[in-house]
Amino acid sequence: MGSNISVDMKKTPAFRCETHSEKESLAVAKTLGHLLRPGDWIALIGELGTGKTVFAQGLAEALGCREPARSPTFVLIQTYRPKSGGRATMHHVDLFRLPPGEIPCLAWEDLLSDDAVTVVEWAEKAMALWPPFCLPVHIDHLGEDRRAFRFYSVGDRSAEIVRALKSKKAVS
Numbered sequence: 001m002g003s004n005i006s007v008d009m010k011k012t013p014a015f016r017c018e019t020h021s022e023k024e025s026l027a028v029a030k031t032l033g034h035l036l037r038p039g040d041w042i043a044l045i046g047e048l049g050t051g052k053t054v055f056a057q058g059l060a061e062a063l064g065c066r067e068p069a070r071s072p073t074f075v076l077i078q079t080y081r082p083k084s085g086g087r088a089t090m091h092h093v094d095l096f097r098l099p100p101g102e103i104p105c106l107a108w109e110d111l112l113s114d115d116a117v118t119v120v121e122w123a124e125k126a127m128a129l130w131p132p133f134c135l136p137v138h139i140d141h142l143g144e145d146r147r148a149f150r151f152y153s154v155g156d157r158s159a160e161i162v163r164a165l166k167s168k169k170a171v172s
């Protein structure tokens with residue numbers, strides 16, 4: 001299943017943007033969220049406090065989920081169902097507490113086969129398990145409120161999503 005994303009990650013990102021506030025990061029996430037459909041996977045990579053959970057909140061909002069995504073640090077996975085008129089269920093996974101080298105003891109295969117969007121924080125901890133259609137998003141801390149987002153195309157589906165995101169952000 002491994003998609004050898006560690007190699008791809010050294011490449012130039014397909015799209016990069018900077019934000020200067022939480023609100024701006026939410027706006028980027030919402031734009032991306034509107035492009036997602038059930039089955040998509042987003043791998044969020046970045047140090048503590050870079051804004052992975054903020055980004056997941058924006059995705060959940062754009063998908064029309066019932067509850068805002070909170071930090072699921074203690075529970076590994078939280079599932080948000082769509083409210084009426086919402087577009088997809090979202091699984092919000094946080095691998096922060098996963099000991100190095102361990103395989104997450106959650107139903108990974110169930111997540112892969114589920115008709116939902118899956119968003120993984122600390123995704124680098126389970127790199128070998130990422131599905132090949134996963135979209136990796138790196139977040140870098142540039143300053144107190146400044147963050148850089150790097151989006152990688154590692155397969156046809158992530159390339160398609162990043163292309164659409166790039167064109168939308170170019171006009172926004």
Ligand SMILES: Nc1ncnc2c1ncn2[C@@H]1O[C@H](COP(=O)(O)OP(=O)(O)O)[C@@H](O)[C@H]1O
Pocket residue numbers: 019020021022023024025046047048049050051052053054055071121144145146147
């Ligand atoms: N440009 C920005 N984008 C996202 N979050 C930001 C930004 N500037 C400041 N912040 C703050 O950084 C913190 C990010 O927290 P969180 O999303 O929980 O991080 P993580 O999940 O990566 O540990 C929040 O307190 C948020 O208000």
Ligand SMILES: [Mg+2]
Pocket residue numbers: 052053071072094121
């Ligand atoms: Mg978090």
